[in-house]
Amino acid sequence: MGILEKIAEIEKEISRTQKNKATEYHLGLLKAKLAKYRVQLLEPTKGAGAKGEGFDVMKSGDARVALIGFPSVGKSTLLNKLTKTHSEAGAYEFTTLTCIPGKIEYNGANIQLLDLPGIIEGASQGKGRGRQVIAVARTADLIVMMLDATKSRQQRYLLERELEAVGIRLNCEKPNVYFKIKKGGGISFNATVKLTQLNEKMVYHILHDYMLVREDISVDEFIDVVLGNRKYIKCLFVYNKIDSITIEELDKLAHEHNTIVISCEMDLNLDYLIDQIWKHLNLLRVYTKKRGEYPDLVGGLIVRKGASVEHVCHAIHRSLVDEFRYALVWGTSTKHNPQRVGLSHIIDNEDVIQVVKKK
Ligand SMILES: Nc1nc2c(ncn2[C@@H]2O[C@H](COP(=O)(O)OP(=O)(O)OP(=O)(O)O)[C@@H](O)[C@H]2O)c(=O)[nH]1
Numbered sequence: 001m002g003i004l005e006k007i008a009e010i011e012k013e014i015s016r017t018q019k020n021k022a023t024e025y026h027l028g029l030l031k032a033k034l035a036k037y038r039v040q041l042l043e044p045t046k047g048a049g050a051k052g053e054g055f056d057v058m059k060s061g062d063a064r065v066a067l068i069g070f071p072s073v074g075k076s077t078l079l080n081k082l083t084k085t086h087s088e089a090g091a092y093e094f095t096t097l098t099c100i101p102g103k104i105e106y107n108g109a110n111i112q113l114l115d116l117p118g119i120i121e122g123a124s125q126g127k128g129r130g131r132q133v134i135a136v137a138r139t140a141d142l143i144v145m146m147l148d149a150t151k152s153r154q155q156r157y158l159l160e161r162e163l164e165a166v167g168i169r170l171n172c173e174k175p176n177v178y179f180k181i182k183k184g185g186g187i188s189f190n191a192t193v194k195l196t197q198l199n200e201k202m203v204y205h206i207l208h209d210y211m212l213v214r215e216d217i218s219v220d221e222f223i224d225v226v227l228g229n230r231k232y233i234k235c236l237f238v239y240n241k242i243d244s245i246t247i248e249e250l251d252k253l254a255h256e257h258n259t260i261v262i263s264c265e266m267d268l269n270l271d272y273l274i275d276q277i278w279k280h281l282n283l284l285r286v287y288t289k290k291r292g293e294y295p296d297l298v299g300g301l302i303v304r305k306g307a308s309v310e311h312v313c314h315a316i317h318r319s320l321v322d323e324f325r326y327a328l329v330w331g332t333s334t335k336h337n338p339q340r341v342g343l344s345h346i347i348d349n350e351d352v353i354q355v356v357k358k359k
């Protein structure tokens with residue numbers, strides 16, 4: 001039996017099985033099995049063309065954003081608007097057949113924007129170029145899910161399902177579970193909180209290794225951790241073609257969570273979109289300065305939110321950490337301006353940093 005048939009069979013069994021206390025355990029095992037097979041779908045198949053599965057586009061710049069959506073929602077039109085790269089756009093489906101990278105320069109950062117072929121329902125099971133597109137989506141720091149404002153609301157739900165099926169988790173945090181393979185085999189299981197959705201027996205049967213659960217997680221979240229190949233990626237939902245819907249419809253869409261409404265054709269809200277992409281990437285721009293000089297406000301360094309002075313030092317020069325004595329920081333991360341800080345100090349957007357080296 002092929003993987004697809006196995007998946008279909010398990011899905012059928014899950015839908016046949018009534019959900020209650022008595023079947024909870026059995027359902028948990030079925031879900032684990034299902035997840036295993038789905039992930040296998042993503043693995044390159046042996047034989048011709050297996051190597052070039054993804055679209056081989058090099059990562060470049062400070063962050064990568066992937067445009068994911070059904071055909072003809074306007075992905076290529078958007079790339080053409082936001083970057084200097086040209087990607088063919090047309091009124092017919094599957095105009096774009098490969099991955100086309102463009103570059104957005106914003107707030108001192110270079111953001112790589114990837115135009116991709118449209119995906120369709122069943123993409124996760126290999127329909128169209130679905131698998132390749134999804135493989136690229138997994139490498140992104142942010143997914144822009146592009147939707148057609150004139151089409152059914154169902155599209156967003158369908159796409160979310162396709163991405164979920166291959167282990168992409170949108171807009172959620174990685175569950176707080178510590179998991180380690182025991183050398184000699186066997187299982188020990190610990191929880192630091194009361195678990196209301198998982199039980200020990202189920203856990204024992206899903207795995208044979210050591211783990212520590214620090215959060216009241218669900219069965220699905222637990223399976224995610226065990227498989228260890230889940231991707232937790234932020235996603236912005238972008239509705240295009242708002243030039244073609246009513247104000248009432250527009251108002252509804254605009255109020256949804258993590259949602260931005262635009263019109264590529266009429267240049268509506270595109271600046272706001274770029275700003276939101278920047279915000280959702282969680283990038284920080286910091287400025288460096290030398291003693292007795294003004295900070296270099298034109299350049300600046302791009303780092304991730306949560307970065308420490310040590311990260312900044314690395315970004316400036318590899319050996320700077322070894323010569324580091326302390327740093328002076330001006331900005332919102334400090335109580336006094338300037339404040340003397342060590343390597344572990346966490347910096348904020350727009351901070352100014354002066355590194356003082358050992359003599
Ligand atoms: N009304 C309207 N039409 C738009 C807008 N943006 C794009 N279009 C049209 O939508 C059609 C599809 O645009 P594309 O950019 O090719 O869409 P795509 O998502 O790249 O399509 P595929 O590559 O085939 O998946 C074209 O006819 C565009 O002119 C918009 O804001 N409003």
Ligand SMILES: [K+]
Pocket residue numbers: 071072073089090091092093094095096
């Ligand atoms: K198109």
Ligand SMILES: [Mg+2]
Pocket residue numbers: 075076077088089095096115116117118
């Ligand atoms: Mg296209």
